[in-house]
Amino acid sequence: MVLYFSGTGNSRFAAQQLAGLVDDELVSINRHLRQRILDPYNAQYAFESDRPFVIVCPTYCWNIPRVVETFLKESRFLGSRRMYFVLTCGSGTGKAAEHAREVCREISMDFCGLASVRMPENFITLFRAPEADEAVGIIRAAMPQLEVIGNQILSDRTITDSYAGPAMPFFVYRFFYRLFVHDKRFYVKENCIGCAACAKLCPLVNITMEDGHPVWNGRCTQCQSCIAVCPVDAIEFGHRTRKKRRYYLFADGRQKFPRESRSETEPPSGDDSDVKKM
Numbered sequence: 001m002v003l004y005f006s007g008t009g010n011s012r013f014a015a016q017q018l019a020g021l022v023d024d025e026l027v028s029i030n031r032h033l034r035q036r037i038l039d040p041y042n043a044q045y046a047f048e049s050d051r052p053f054v055i056v057c058p059t060y061c062w063n064i065p066r067v068v069e070t071f072l073k074e075s076r077f078l079g080s081r082r083m084y085f086v087l088t089c090g091s092g093t094g095k096a097a098e099h100a101r102e103v104c105r106e107i108s109m110d111f112c113g114l115a116s117v118r119m120p121e122n123f124i125t126l127f128r129a130p131e132a133d134e135a136v137g138i139i140r141a142a143m144p145q146l147e148v149i150g151n152q153i154l155s156d157r158t159i160t161d162s163y164a165g166p167a168m169p170f171f172v173y174r175f176f177y178r179l180f181v182h183d184k185r186f187y188v189k190e191n192c193i194g195c196a197a198c199a200k201l202c203p204l205v206n207i208t209m210e211d212g213h214p215v216w217n218g219r220c221t222q223c224q225s226c227i228a229v230c231p232v233d234a235i236e237f238g239h240r241t242r243k244k245r246r247y248y249l250f251a252d253g254r255q256k257f258p259r260e261s262r263s264e265t266e267p268p269s270g271d272d273s274d275v276k277k278m
């Protein structure tokens with residue numbers, strides 16, 4: 001079973017490729033997170049498969065995102081005891097493998113390794129996303145890597161991390177969450193069309209629509225989905241995101257293109273299966 005968490009589509013794309021390669025079921029963690037918040041009593045907490053569990057997610061601060069760690073700890077995995085991690089990253093994954101091993105130990109799963117795949121940088125509240133052409137090149141280069149990982153999983157081999165890079169001390173992770181992982185600086189400009197794509201897509205149901213505009217409610221994991229998916233680029237994070245390209249990869253592999261070349265008449269449907277019409 002391939003389970004993915006994704007803010008801007010990179011990890012969903014990697015998970016889609018892997019699920020195809022290993023011919024296994026694809027499950028959206030985003031969807032389950034939303035369900036656990038909206039309807040906790042009817043949400044699904046147990047996942048069963050006799051094939052290995054493959055967790056696909058972005059790298060956050062050289063580590064697995066806290067939201068994914070919490071999801072894993074609050075879930076039960078039945079059948080296979082084997083768990084793989086595949087992290088998409090902008091540059092490096094640091095200590096992620098060590099952390100994932102520790103999480104597996106806590107949830108009594110057998111850690112079968114962590115592999116990373118470089119995908120376009122999405123963290124625009126701090127950095128810059130690559131231009132569309134460069135992003136296409138990065139995604140193309142990721143394909144053969146995903147194939148190798150898929151084959152390793154199929155043959156029950158341990159996978160290893162190619163973008164581990166320098167290991168950050170764990171306190172950096174805590175510091176990062178305290179300093180950068182919040183929604184205090186998100187605001188919406190006058191060009192907001194009230195389509196609510198941001199609210200419908202947010203994996204933590206952190207955005208409510210008030211007077212036709214989004215309001216952030218303090219439960220943000222900085223996944224960048226809201227700012228990236230907005231069809232009219234009306235969302236900003238303080239001054240840091242002004243004039244920066246928004247990066248979003250749709251489920252069909254298309255990127256979000258610059259605003260000038262898009263139609264603004266058809267707002268996106270805003271669920272994580274996709275936001276098609278941009």
Ligand SMILES: Cc1cc2nc3c(=O)[nH]c(=O)nc-3n(C[C@H](O)[C@H](O)[C@H](O)COP(=O)(O)O)c2cc1C
Pocket residue numbers: 005006007008009010011012057058059060061062063088089090091092093119120121122123221222223224
């Ligand atoms: C909050 C945050 C922290 C990030 N930290 C890292 C990092 O430490 N190392 C890295 O290589 N990329 C980092 N990135 C970039 C993402 O891991 C990368 O773009 C990923 O492919 C995004 O996946 P997604 O589209 O599935 O959300 C970070 C992105 C975000 C939003």
